Amino acid sequence: MDNHVYDLVGVGIGPFNLSLAALLEDIPEIDSVFFDQKPHFDWHPGMLIVGTRLQVPFMADLVTLADPTNKYSFLNYLAQKNRLYPFYFLQRLDIPRREYNDYCQWVENELDNCRFGHKVVDLEYLENEGHYVVSVQNMETEEIGQYQAKNLVLGTGSSPRLPKAFQGFSSENVFHTAEFLDRQDRCRQAKSVTVIGSGQSSAEAFRELLKERMEHPYKLTWITRSRSFFSMEESKLTVEQFSPDYVNYFYRFPQEKKDEIFASQDLLYKGISSHTITDIYNLLYENSVSNEDMNVDLQVLTEVHDIKEKGDTYEISCHQWEQNHDFTHESDVVIVGTGYHPNVPPFIKSLSSYIAWDDKGRYEVEPDYRLRMNIPNQIYVQSGISHSHGVGSTNLGLAVHRNKIIINHLLGEEKFPIYDKYVFQNFDAEKF
Ligand SMILES: Cc1cc2nc3c(=O)[nH]c(=O)nc-3n(C[C@H](O)[C@H](O)[C@H](O)COP(=O)(O)OP(=O)(O)OC[C@H]3O[C@@H](n4cnc5c(N)ncnc54)[C@H](O)[C@@H]3O)c2cc1C
Structure with missing residues (x-):
């Protein structure tokens, strides 16, 4: 057991938690460590086909939409690799999928708070101490170590x-x-x-x-x-549904209505x-x-x-x-090609009695991406939230905004400003 109590332990390092890990580097008040079972970062390796492109503009990198001056921006990656000129002459927003993976691997190599080759196998909540104990297996030695955390963030993605x-x-x-x-x-x-x-x-x-x-x-x-x-549907006005404005609009509906809306949005994804x-x-x-x-x-x-x-x-x-x-x-x-489903880790069930579940067995999620719980220590969720936050939940462009909200909540202050309106159109009649 490592006696240190982290402010935040992350489970899984896909793009969503990697973005959070990168943004946290400039925030010393939050002491974090992230684990992933893979030996190193690798983004859907079986689909990194030459010629495939990212379906969002490169600005949906790990940091830019929160902080364009952050050194982990895609443009700085290009600068460090001396590829700015080829990119400038390429004149494209949709970078190759293989390049996005290479960019994320570059960020991962620069960060100190990411541990690959480590699988989170269990979670426990110590009520008296007011923190979680996270059991983590080293994939090489098979040894299990324990880490203590005031808060958790689950970024376990999806499975085929x-x-x-x-x-x-x-x-x-x-x-x-x-x-x-x-x-x-x-x-x-x-x-x-x-x-x-x-x-x-x-x-x-x-x-x-x-x-x-x-x-x-x-x-x-x-x-x-x-x-x-x-x-x-990829027109510019349609894709405004992948905006914070639409997430806020969607979030406020009762669950039954959200399920109905989501079921009608196939053309978006x-x-x-x-x-x-x-x-x-x-x-x-x-x-x-x-x-x-x-x-x-x-x-x-x-x-x-x-x-x-x-x-x-x-x-x-x-x-x-x-x-x-x-x-x-x-x-x-x-x-x-039958798609993916959210990878909700089985060990979350060990905390079942602290978590509110809906009548379809899904966890309930607060607007700021915390599980609705009856204890003060938070579990933030990056994956398995389409039912609560809508169709944009798996979109790379919204992940960075979500991480701004998570960091603001952890700090208890608005480190990253959050605005009421980001896009041209209104979804909410009250905003008309
Ligand atoms: C082929 C493909 C292409 C996509 N392209 C785009 C795109 O262009 N634009 C877009 O907006 N969206 C795209 N998406 C959707 C979305 O952006 C991706 O699915 C993205 O990878 C989600 O990131 P994530 O961090 O949630 O999860 P993932 O990338 O799935 O990562 C989850 C990580 O958690 C780890 N993990 C799980 N359980 C544990 C555990 N118990 N302990 C330790 N580690 C664990 C896994 O090893 C994995 O590395 C694409 C999806 C797919 C499948």
Whole structure:
């Protein structure tokens, strides 16, 4: 047991907690340490496909939207790597996803309060002492150490969602898009590859497979339950819904209404970026030159409800729901793009009696990102808050604003000014 009592212990170091760790470096009043089970920072490594871009402007880096003068800004990263001129001539706001990862790794290497290769395995609250005890396993030695903390911040992100129908098969052949790059060689050797789902990750995997078909002529199929391979709403006025103003507006609704609103916002985050669709269309066209049977199928309106092993291949049971028509399709490799779900660590349940839960078993969250609890020591949450704070909760651009609010709350003063209005439009009729 380390006898020191930290002001803040962070669980998980994805971009959200890394941003908090970076902002805290200039705030000596808050003594913090952050843990992550991975050996080093790595942002969705299976999807760091060459040519993929960040879906937000580079200004949504780890610090700029809180403090543009912070040394951990993306522009300072470029300056330190002597890449400012190439970036200046590039004239783009949407940086490569691989570059965002490299930038975050640069920040991580500079920070003293981040410990990688350490998994948080348990939490306990000592009522008499008024602090938490965090059990942390060193992933190399397997030893468990204990750290004391007045407050916690959970930034455990999300995990790939693999529906039951796709579980229990060889992970070489049936896998989630999150593993795409690890399994790309397997795809190259397959006679047929099928991608299921029409979100951004599925589209990026399909685009990559389509690119490589000239050299690796597998049969390629893309199936979605949706009515079309639809594009995300990305217009400037629409994306103002990823603003603090919209978070505040959304937060004030009763939970039932929030669930209803959230369920109607698919177009904001579930579709495909229009530039990815354009790339795919161009590649389809290229593939079709002097090629009567392209061996590429795109099937919409079709739900996959089961797959079965059939010798060396898989039989996929499909249902065209509008025609009520069942059919099967065979494929050697099945790539499942069924999204992610919040990774709520199981040990949070050990503090269950202190936390308020809603009738769907979700924790209740205060406007300033603290769990609603009956004890004075806070648990701030960065992940699993879409139900309380809305569609922007997983957006990189809002994470920095959230960290401003968390830091202000920890300090008990407005270190970072918070304004009532940030964007042009009003959501709230009272502000009209
Ligand atoms: C492929 C992909 C691309 C995306 N692109 C964008 C984009 O361009 N723009 C955008 O706004 N959003 C994007 N998102 C959404 C969002 O920004 C990311 O999911 C982002 O990574 C969320 O950050 P995070 O810090 O919550 O979690 P994560 O990045 O998921 O990190 C969580 C960390 O917690 C660690 N962890 C979990 N449990 C423990 C434990 N018990 N102990 C120690 N460590 C633990 C994990 O190892 C992990 O490193 C993307 C999402 C995906 C999947």
